[in-house]
Amino acid sequence: MHYKVILRILGILLMIFSISMLPPVAIAFAYNDGLEVAFLSGFLITLITGFIIWAPVYRVRQDLRTRDGFLITVLFWAVLGLFGAFPFMLAKTPDLSFVDAVFESVSGLTTTGATVITGIDHLPKSILFYRQQLQWLGGMGIIVLAVAILPMLGIGGMQLYRAETPGPVKDSKLTPRITETAKALWYIYLSLTVACALGYWVAGMTPFDAISHSFSTVAIGGFSTHDASIGYFDSPAIEAICTFFMVISAVNFGLHFYAWRQRTLGHYLLDPEFKFYLTVLAGIIFLSACVLILTETYPPAESLRKAIFEVVSIATTTGFATADFAQWPVMLPFLLFVAAFSGGCAGSTGGGMKVIRILLILKQGSREIQRLIHPNAVIPVKLGKKPISDRVLEAVWGFFSVYLIVFIIMLIILLGTGLDQVTAWSAVGATLNNLGPGLGQVAANYGDLNEPAKWVLCFAMLLGRLEVFTLLVLFTPAFWRR
Amino acid sequence: MKIIILGAGQVGGTLAENLASEANDITIVDTDMSRLRELQDRLDIGTIEGKASHPGVLEQAGAQDADMLIAVTNSDEVNMIACQVAYTLYNIPTKIARVREHDYLRHNKAIFTDKSIPVDVLISPEELVTKHIRRLIEHPGALQVLDFADGLAQLVAVRAYYGGPLVGREISFLRAHMPAVDTRVAAIFRQGSPIIPKGDTVIEADDEVFFIAAKKDIRAVMSELRRLDRPYKRIIIAGGGNIGARLANTIEDHFQVKIIERDIRRCNSLAKRLDNTIVLHGSASDKELLLEENIEDTDVFCALTNDDEANIMASMLAKRLGARTVMTLINNPAYVDLVQGGVIDIAISPQQTTIGSLLTHVRRGDVAAVHSLRRGAAEALEAVAHGDKRSSKVVGRAIEEIDLPAGTTIGAIVRNDEVLIAHDDVVVENDDHVILFLVDKRKIGEVERLFQVGLGFF
Numbered sequence: 057m058h059y060k061v062i063l064r065i066l067g068i069l070l071m072i073f074s075i076s077m078l079p080p081v082a083i084a085f086a087y088n089d090g091l092e093v094a095f096l097s098g099f100l101i102t103l104i105t106g107f108i109i110w111a112p113v114y115r116v117r118q119d120l121r122t123r124d125g126f127l128i129t130v131l132f133w134a135v136l137g138l139f140g141a142f143p144f145m146l147a148k149t150p151d152l153s154f155v156d157a158v159f160e161s162v163s164g165l166t167t168t169g170a171t172v173i174t175g176i177d178h179l180p181k182s183i184l185f186y187r188q189q190l191q192w193l194g195g196m197g198i199i200v201l202a203v204a205i206l207p208m209l210g211i212g213g214m215q216l217y218r219a220e221t222p223g224p225v226k227d228s229k230l231t232p233r234i235t236e237t238a239k240a241l242w243y244i245y246l247s248l249t250v251a252c253a254l255g256y257w258v259a260g261m262t263p264f265d266a267i268s269h270s271f272s273t274v275a276i277g278g279f280s281t282h283d284a285s286i287g288y289f290d291s292p293a294i295e296a297i298c299t300f301f302m303v304i305s306a307v308n309f310g311l312h313f314y315a316w317r318q319r320t321l322g323h324y325l326l327d328p329e330f331k332f333y334l335t336v337l338a339g340i341i342f343l344s345a346c347v348l349i350l351t352e353t354y355p356p357a358e359s360l361r362k363a364i365f366e367v368v369s370i371a372t373t374t375g376f377a378t379a380d381f382a383q384w385p386v387m388l389p390f391l392l393f394v395a396a397f398s399g400g401c402a403g404s405t406g407g408g409m410k411v412i413r414i415l416l417i418l419k420q421g422s423r424e425i426q427r428l429i430h431p432n433a434v435i436p437v438k439l440g441k442k443p444i445s446d447r448v449l450e451a452v453w454g455f456f457s458v459y460l461i462v463f464i465i466m467l468i469i470l471l472g473t474g475l476d477q478v479t480a481w482s483a484v485g486a487t488l489n490n491l492g493p494g495l496g497q498v499a500a501n502y503g504d505l506n507e508p509a510k511w512v513l514c515f516a517m518l519l520g521r522l523e524v525f526t527l528l529v530l531f532t533p534a535f536w537r538r
Numbered sequence: 539m540k541i542i543i544l545g546a547g548q549v550g551g552t553l554a555e556n557l558a559s560e561a562n563d564i565t566i567v568d569t570d571m572s573r574l575r576e577l578q579d580r581l582d583i584g585t586i587e588g589k590a591s592h593p594g595v596l597e598q599a600g601a602q603d604a605d606m607l608i609a610v611t612n613s614d615e616v617n618m619i620a621c622q623v624a625y626t627l628y629n630i631p632t633k634i635a636r637v638r639e640h641d642y643l644r645h646n647k648a649i650f651t652d653k654s655i656p657v658d659v660l661i662s663p664e665e666l667v668t669k670h671i672r673r674l675i676e677h678p679g680a681l682q683v684l685d686f687a688d689g690l691a692q693l694v695a696v697r698a699y700y701g702g703p704l705v706g707r708e709i710s711f712l713r714a715h716m717p718a719v720d721t722r723v724a725a726i727f728r729q730g731s732p733i734i735p736k737g738d739t740v741i742e743a744d745d746e747v748f749f750i751a752a753k754k755d756i757r758a759v760m761s762e763l764r765r766l767d768r769p770y771k772r773i774i775i776a777g778g779g780n781i782g783a784r785l786a787n788t789i790e791d792h793f794q795v796k797i798i799e800r801d802i803r804r805c806n807s808l809a810k811r812l813d814n815t816i817v818l819h820g821s822a823s824d825k826e827l828l829l830e831e832n833i834e835d836t837d838v839f840c841a842l843t844n845d846d847e848a849n850i851m852a853s854m855l856a857k858r859l860g861a862r863t864v865m866t867l868i869n870n871p872a873y874v875d876l877v878q879g880g881v882i883d884i885a886i887s888p889q890q891t892t893i894g895s896l897l898t899h900v901r902r903g904d905v906a907a908v909h910s911l912r913r914g915a916a917e918a919l920e921a922v923a924h925g926d927k928r929s930s931k932v933v934g935r936a937i938e939e940i941d942l943p944a945g946t947t948i949g950a951i952v953r954n955d956e957v958l959i960a961h962d963d964v965v966v967e968n969d970d971h972v973i974l975f976l977v978d979k980r981k982i983g984e985v986e987r988l989f990q991v992g993l994g995f996f
Contacts, residue, residue: 122579232540232563232584232600 057538060116062128067110069132069198070139074102076193077143080182089180094146102139126529129199133518136198137162140190147183150175155510159502162514164190165198166521167405169278169375169492170513172503176283181264184281188268194521195275195305195405196245203238230313244312245405249274252301259293273301276405278375278492286369287378292361295378299368306372306400307333328440329401329412336411340395341367344388351385371395373407375492382499389495393482396491407490407520409459413452415439420449458524463488466516473509483509487516539563539900540604542630544590544620545611546573548869549636549663552889553608553896556914558583560982562900565599568611591620593627601628608896609635610661614642618655625656632899634659638780659899663892667867668784670891674865674884675789675838678767679760681746681884684894684909686920686973687952692753693724693909693918693973698745699764710737712762720959721751721759724949724975725916732916732977734945748911748918750949750973752957767862770837774798774861776822776852777843778808781867785842790814796831798822822852825859834860841866846873854881871913890914901982903989906971917976920952923966925991932972932988938962943984945977 077099084091120128137158144150144157152160156172163170164187173179193201230237253270257263265281272279282288286298304312307330314323324330341363348359362379369376370392382389398414400406419437426435436443463484470480475497482494483502493499502510519527529535539562543550546568558564558581565584568574574585588595590611601607607624609617617635624630635657637643643662650657673683682695698705704712709723726733727746733739741747741763751759771794775782778799786797786808795815799805802819809817820827822841833839839861841849846868853864858881865884868874878885890910897908897917904922911918927934931941937948937960948960952971958964966972974985 229584232565232582234582236563 057127057536058116058118058120058124060113061118061120062124062131063109064113064116065120065128066131066135067106067108067113070106070109070135071103072106073136073139073193073198074099074106076189077102077186079189080143080186083185084180084182087181089182091143091147091180091182094143094148095182095186097146098139098142101142105139123535126526126535130518130522130527130530132199133165133522136165137514137518140165143183143186147180149178149180150183155507156503159510159514160187161190162517163487163492164277164279165194166490166517167191167194167272167275167277167373167407168487168490168517168520169272170487170494170498170502170517171279171492172501172510174283174501174503176281179281185264185268187279188271188277188281191275191277191279192249192271195277196241200238200241203234230310240313240316241309244309244316245274248301248305248312252297255297255301256294259297260291261289261294269298270301273298273374273376274305274405276302276305276372276374276400276407276490278369278373280376285377286365290378295361295365298376299365302368302372302374302376303337306404306406308401308403309405310403326440329415332415333401333411336395336398337368337371340371340391343391344384347386347388348384353385367392367395370491370493371398373399373489373491375486377493380499382493382495393485393491393495396485396489399489409456409489412439413455416444416449416452417456420453455524458528459488462516462519462524462528466512469512470509473506473512475505475509483513484516487513488520490517490520539606539902540600541565541606541608541900542567542596542599542601542604544568544607544609544617545636546570546577546585547610547612548889549610549892550608551577552871552893552914553610554581554583556893556897556910557900559980563600565604567595567599589616591616591623593623596620596623596628601630604628604630606630606632606900607634609633611636614639618657621657622655625652632658634661634896634899636661636663638662638664640784661892661895663888664780664784666891666895667781667886667888668788671781671785671840671842671865671886672788674886675770675773675793677756677760678770678837678863679764680756682911683756684918686750686907686918686950687955687957687971689753690952690955691750691950691957691973692756693748693750693949693975694756694760695746695748695911696760696763698741698743698747700743701765702761702763704762705741705743705764708738708740709735712759716758716762719751719755719758721749721755722947722949722959722961724748724750724918724947725977727912732945734947734977748975750975751959770863772796772832772836773838773840774828774831774833774836774856776839776841776849776856777867778804778817779842779844782840782842783808783811785840786812786815798827823848823855825855828856828859836861837863839864843867844869846870850877850882857881857883874913887913902986905989915979917979917982918949918974919976919985920971920973921985921989923970923972923989924968926968929991930989932966933968933970934965936963936965940966940988942974942988943981945981946985947975949973949975 077095081092081095084095140161141157144152144160150173159172230240249270252273253266256266256269268281311324311327315321344367345360345363348354348363349356354362365378366381373396381392397408398411399408402410402412423435423437437449466484467480470484478496479498482496483498486492486494541557541562541564543554543566546566554564554566565586567586567590571587574587578585586595586599601624607630609620611617614637621633621635624633637660646660649655650660674680677683680694680696684693723735725748726735747763749759773793773795775786775797778797782797786795789795790812796818797815798818798820799808800821805817805819833856839856841853843849849866853866857864863883865886866882868885868887874885874887894909898905901908905919906922907920909918923932925933950960950973951958
């Protein structure tokens with residue numbers, strides 16, 4: 057372990073992150089909401105801490121090992137969660153306790169979108185903007201951003217990149233050089249955000265709302281500037297735009313990159329993960345709409361509209377709302393919630409276990425059935441036309457089982473803190489999948505939970521964002537052994 | 539520059555390592571996934587698994603907009619076909635292929651043209667290594683001998699020993715001591731770290747001194763740094779593989795050569811091919827055989843089998859038994875530092891020898907030759923200066939006026955087949971070949987920019 061390099065990079069990243077507190081300062085001035093001091097002090101605290109960490113070791117030059125990459129990534133997300141909480145604590149409204157501020161900040165950075173704040177409509181604009189911006193930064197990954205703009209991370213960048221990017225195949229780079237890959241990802245992310253903001257604006261949002269919501273839409277985050285979320289606008293056009301951008305932001309950015317490079321769209325339909333993802337979405341939408349119509353919850357047209365929006369929002373792990381799906385009839389709340397476990401595609405901003413892993417698990421299941429019929433057959437698991445190596449399949453199973461075990465352990469801890477079953481179950485699911493809203497007591501707001509439960513959920517959000525292993529590896533003795 | 543390397547073997551891997559650090563987009567293709575993974579863990583490069591010559595694989599590797607294809611797979615045929623595909627389908631401007639088989643090379647003018655097999659540059663590592671060893675044998679006492687301007691000027695690395703007239707004195711003394719001979723000390727490595735020599739730098743014993751001089755003056759300069767070895771005469775080569783056989787073939791007319799080979803069939807074919815060489819059947823680590831063949835009177839013992847460990851062991855044995863100089867071929871770069879300067883006098887790294895000739899084509903600007911030194915950390919290159927005083931940062935300026943990056947020295951200038959040693963007042967002219975020595979390869983970008991012609995020239 058090269059602690060000096062780790063500290064050096066951590067210091068640099070913190071100093072960079074401190075810059076993100078400056079836009080809210082500008083907003084605070086523009087709307088004159090009196091929070092300039094809170095953000096400026098947050099900025100200075102972060103900058104100076106970063107500098108203090110960086111200064112003693114700024115000369116150290118060493119290559120990063122894989123292990124260092126894990127440690128930096130985890131430390132960075134944890135530390136950012138803490139420092140990102142400063143403005144929430146320093147601001148007079150909302151008056152948040154330490155745990156609530158950290159929860160809000162971690163929820164933003166991990167693009168979960170679970171909130172402890174009520175009365176969002178009455179919050180100062182600068183705080184609102186800051187929440188949205190946290191989600192946006194966390195969406196593509198701050199480390200990917202750092203790799204893109206800091207050539208000095210060089211080779212070590214790959215170790216960090218791998219620890220942060222979602223999906224089962226971590227080595228896939230879009231371009232030979234890691235900085236170029238990271239840049240490409242951020243260009244796509246930025247263009248999507250701009251397009252989304254323009255769309256919202258044209259559809260009738262105020263510029264402030266448009267930009268804010270574009271941040272949390274493309275990041276698959278789910279924070280809104282209104283208590284009623286997207287439902288506040290009650291506009292089919294805005295819902296359509298939102299749905300569209302949620303769907304494409306949860307698609308593998310590798311596909312977007314290819315589309316951008318080659319100027320084609322055909323390859324989307326050739327990608328098995330994309331096809332499966334759309335099929336699942338369409339299936340659940342159809343089922344939900346049928347149930348809503350049959351139970352006469354809403355009129356038919358509205359049923360369809362609500363079903364489309366809610367299913368996309370929950371299944372991609374965004375967490376925007378136009379209706380309270382927790383109150384929907386029969387199995388729908390459960391169905392939607394379980395869809396979030398599959399989440400977005402690998403290499404996207406979405407959370408959950410990732411569509412491709414579910415697809416591979418299903419394919420393996422069908423292989424076992426095939427084997428019963430043809431005991432001597434050699435049957436590779438194929439994705440598209442390419443066989444998937446057993447190593448990847450093992451990794452997928454490993455991920456699946458660890459995900460479930462972690463889920464159960466945290467569920468038990470939450471039950472231990474005195475929550476009821478539905479609340480505990482959905483709170484863990486919503487945070488581990490980076491979804492946001494849960495069922496029961498946490499359907500809209502996490503503010504009423506007890507303090508230990510909030511800490512556990514913070515940890516769950518980080519686990520979900522870093523895909524469990526990156527974080528868990530730090531808890532093994534072997535990692536720390538020299 | 540976008541470069542595709544086919545083959546992640548030793549040459550491919552070393553090349554990727556050398557090039558990736560210079561902001562090139564490198565994609566490496568191989569069939570061995572685990573080897574690719576290992577490279578990708580270490581280097582910032584792209585990797586593609588697949589057969590190197592297949593169009594689909596090349597396309598995946600980005601052949602459409604690649605600037606250079608370097609085919610260094612194990613198979614000559616795959617390398618050639620890959621170049622053909624790259625030319626026909628993607629029109630990649632520079633195609634470099636490694637071709638080992640001597641038979642192909644005999645007809646290279648006819649085969650490797652754009653009309654038949656479009657390979658722009660052929661690389662034959664065995665040939666390069668053979669030449670390298672041959673130069674070392676011709677210059678007793680030198681650690682490295684590098685040719686510039688087709689051999690007119692040479693860069694020589696020597697270890698300074700007590701007893702050399704210059705050792706313990708300032709460099710400027712050299713000129714006073716030998717007014718007839720012109721030379722320039724390009725760099726000194728003292729205990730592995732570089733020193734940029736100035737007139738008042740004192741050369742100490744055990745320094746590794748790099749100097750540039752015209753070919754005819756090399757011997758005189760070497761005699762200043764160490765007691766001159768008498769020319770080599772008796773040579774034993776261990777290992778009659780490609781390199782060993784080729785080396786024996788080129789030097790057998792001037793030296794007394796013995797070659798030891800383990801395989802009797804190979805011995806027979808060697809004996810058929812070689813006229814003045816004694817082919818011995820046996821093991822190079824057989825003490826009795828070595829004693830029988832007068833190892834104690836041997837000037838050079840070259841261990842050239844393709845097994846690093848066997849080479850090192852045989853060399854140590856030969857040295858112990860009294861061979862004057864031992865040279866050892868070592869593939870594993872980690873071993874090179876380990877053994878050189880200890881029992882083994884000269885460790886020869888085939889990758890490093892090959893890399894230089896590949897780098898020549900990667901360098902921007904008009905570069906005639908590149909030699910990679912000290913495991914790739916330093917570099918010597920021959921750049922051609924173009925333009926006039928207005929468009930070039932080099933031409934029309936005296937050497938002291940040129941804004942060289944730190945750690946870089948100009949050693950010599952070759953003008954119309956004449957070697958001019960680079961004293962401060964020499965003025966660079968158009969079409970001069972400038973020989974530079976870079977102690978730190980990271981400065982290569984600045985040097986390249988120095989020699990690029992400004993827009994005014996065109």
